[in-house]
Amino acid sequence: MLLYNGEFIPEAELRLPVTNRALQFNDGFFETVIVADGRLRFWNEHVSRMHAAAKTLKLELPQTIVSGELEDKLLQLASQNSAANYGRLKLKLWRSGAGLYIPETNAVELLATILPASPSTTSSLHIGICETITTNYSPFSFFKGPNALLYVMAGIEKKEKGFDDMLLLNRQGQVSELTSSNVFWMKNGVLFTPATDTGCVKGIARQHILRWAKQAGIKTKEVYFDVASLMKADAIFAGNVTGIRSISSINGTPVTIDDTFVEQLRKELFA
Incomplete structure (x- = not known):
């Protein structure tokens, strides 16, 4: 399962247009978040960096990021993908709409994916x-x-x-x-x-x-x-x-x- 613009969908149903600005111009950013024991590790710091990145790129983040709704849905996504105990979550955000170098909008689209993982090895x-x-x-x-x-x-x-x-x-x-x-x-x-x-x-x-x-x-x-x-x-x-x-x-x-x-x-x- 994926979380795409606030909705849970099966991976096979994901459809992105060829005008997608992440594909066309790399117009966005991503965060890698560790889910451990049913929690998003360092989540507040990830949110702060997302705000800083969005400000730099002149992107308008969804309100769900600051309201806490996104955190809840990401944890639900982890459970749906058997990754609540330990998982590697990737949160991708990009500018919505089409356009060339001058975008049509500063609104953001959001895609979250997660896979079960094992804690990092401690070997040197x-x-x-x-x-x-x-x-x-x-x-x-x-x-x-x-x-x-x-x-x-x-x-x-x-x-x-x-x-x-x-x-x-x-x-x-x-x-x-x-x-x-x-x-x-x-x-x-x-x-x-x-x-x-x-x-x-x-x-x-x-x-x-x-x-x-x-x-x-x-x-x-x-x-x-x-x-x-x-x-x-x-x-x-x-x-x-x-x-x-x-x-x-x-x-x-x-x-x-x-x-x-x-x-x-x-x-x-x-x-």
């Missing part, structure tokens, strides 16, 4: 340094959708080279993010992560990790580091809404792992 990651593409800071780079092709190309390189993930750099050679996670590292008791104007997504887990660290009295810095500086860290890890994983090597070179700190984060944020 062996990552490579992406050579195919770089991240590009723009008004659209903090949310998901407009830059999706960048991550597709990085994903192809990851598959070709056999790494678990790829470290993306910006045009200045500064560390930005992984293909689907933000990257963090500890050095001398300080928690670092790339600044959003390196072109990285303003991840939901990123916000929670930084907030938790500050509340725990851990100093945090959003920075501009090159790979050589990153390699000197006391511990490096990746985080997104599915969980947190240590990074154990970069381009085949081992790096320090601090599973104690990473496990503490998992317990505090994803238990």
Whole structure:
């Protein structure tokens, strides 16, 4: 079952016109939400990012998003697809109507899909340094959708080279993010992560990790580091809404792992 513009429909009944603006112009964005134990994980933060993305794209979000009606229907959708215990939900929003570069309307259409899933593994990651593409800071780079092709190309390189993930750099050679996670590292008791104007997504887990660290009295810095500086860290890890994983090597070179700190984060944020 799908949720399309507020209505539950079987997947086979979904019909989208060839003028669909998501297809024609990638005119929209998406959110990936984890359903766990009958709840939408970090839902309020997802709603906040949707509002920020819609404001940037001049889209008019449906009232159901702020009224709580959408949250209820998404949980119903999870139950209908046997994904209430744990599932991966994708919420796609795009500008309605036809038109060319000048749209007919700023109203939004909405499609939600969900599949049962298993919690993310906690094994460490062996990552490579992406050579195919770089991240590009723009008004659209903090949310998901407009830059999706960048991550597709990085994903192809990851598959070709056999790494678990790829470290993306910006045009200045500064560390930005992984293909689907933000990257963090500890050095001398300080928690670092790339600044959003390196072109990285303003991840939901990123916000929670930084907030938790500050509340725990851990100093945090959003920075501009090159790979050589990153390699000197006391511990490096990746985080997104599915969980947190240590990074154990970069381009085949081992790096320090601090599973104690990473496990503490998992317990505090994803238990």
